Amino acid sequence: MTQSGPTEQNLSREEAFARLSFYVEAGVSDHLADESQNRYQLEPDAAAPDAVTDEAPRRTTSRNAPSRSMGEAPPAVFRPSAPAVSALDDAAAIDIARQLAAGAATLDALREAVAGFDGCSLRKTAKNLVFEDGNRQARVMLIGEAPGSDEDIDGVPFAGEAGRLLDRMLAAIDLDRSGIYLANLLPWRPPGNRAPNPGELAMCLPFITRQIELCAPEILVLAGGLAPKQLLGIDTPLPRLRGQWKPYRASGTEIPALTMLSPQFLLDYPGQKKLAWQDLQALQARLGELGDR
Numbered sequence: 001m002t003q004s005g006p007t008e009q010n011l012s013r014e015e016a017f018a019r020l021s022f023y024v025e026a027g028v029s030d031h032l033a034d035e036s037q038n039r040y041q042l043e044p045d046a047a048a049p050d051a052v053t054d055e056a057p058r059r060t061t062s063r064n065a066p067s068r069s070m071g072e073a074p075p076a077v078f079r080p081s082a083p084a085v086s087a088l089d090d091a092a093a094i095d096i097a098r099q100l101a102a103g104a105a106t107l108d109a110l111r112e113a114v115a116g117f118d119g120c121s122l123r124k125t126a127k128n129l130v131f132e133d134g135n136r137q138a139r140v141m142l143i144g145e146a147p148g149s150d151e152d153i154d155g156v157p158f159a160g161e162a163g164r165l166l167d168r169m170l171a172a173i174d175l176d177r178s179g180i181y182l183a184n185l186l187p188w189r190p191p192g193n194r195a196p197n198p199g200e201l202a203m204c205l206p207f208i209t210r211q212i213e214l215c216a217p218e219i220l221v222l223a224g225g226l227a228p229k230q231l232l233g234i235d236t237p238l239p240r241l242r243g244q245w246k247p248y249r250a251s252g253t254e255i256p257a258l259t260m261l262s263p264q265f266l267l268d269y270p271g272q273k274k275l276a277w278q279d280l281q282a283l284q285a286r287l288g289e290l291g292d293r
């Protein structure tokens with residue numbers, strides 16, 4: 001029987017690419033087969049030469065695998081490689097994130113640690129790590145929620161239209177990116193801008209808290225409702241919380257934190273800009289109180 005249109009098996013390269021791009025945009029992050037597979041099950045003993053067939057999984061060479069010395073017999077049994085961190089459960093990934101974050105003594109080291117962290121599935125769908133922008137020595141650190149598509153492409157927080165709006169907001173109180181340090185709760189874009197799940201938030205938390213610790217700003221600005229929830233443990237709805245100063249407490253220090261509306265939100269609801277202006281004025285006043293350094 002001939003088939004007219006493309007089938008699942010018969011997509012052109014361009015069609016397959018377009019379809020995959022659509023899935024990623026739509027937030028598909030896992031490919032599930034119809035049949036479940038036990039990836040931990042050992043293959044039958046491959047010592048018997050005829051156990052190796054074309055279908056048998058092939059050993060891949062790992063750069064980290066200890067090399068065999070010449071003349072040493074190859075392993076008799078195929079064993080799956082140690083599970084990648086991404087295969088571990090959230091609790092294990094959170095634990096690894098904590099250790100990596102604690103071990104980073106500088107922001108450069110932290111950036112490297114985050115880039116090498118394999119436990120968060122968001123990393124697989126993101127184009128780039130979005131770690132920071134602005135001035136690491138700034139007195140103010142602004143923390144947003146998560147990268148969107150512009151940030152994912154550019155690799156910096158608050159890029160694109162939201163970034164341009166943020167720049168205009170900062171300029172209104174005589175600040176620019178040389179006077180502020182920018183980061184997000186999550187350093188990778190959730191596919192299709194979906195809400196991050198609790199596991200993703202929890203495994204990224206050690207990184208952003210260490211980033212705050214290493215930057216050691218005098219003031220924190222939390223843009224949007226998710227950052228105060230994660231960093232201050234406050235669940236108050238954003239409309240009531242914005243404009244309020246709350247202490248961020250960690251590692252024996254306390255940093256005043258102002259919650260404000262996020263530029264992304266203001267793009268969608270421009271009528272709320274007057275509230276953002278009030279928040280910016282509160283920030284400017286607080287900076288004035290701190291005086292010159």
Ligand code: URA
Pocket residue numbers: 143144145146147148151156157158159162184223224262263264
């Ligand atoms: N862009 C970011 O980088 N973070 C936000 O929270 C919103 C837009």
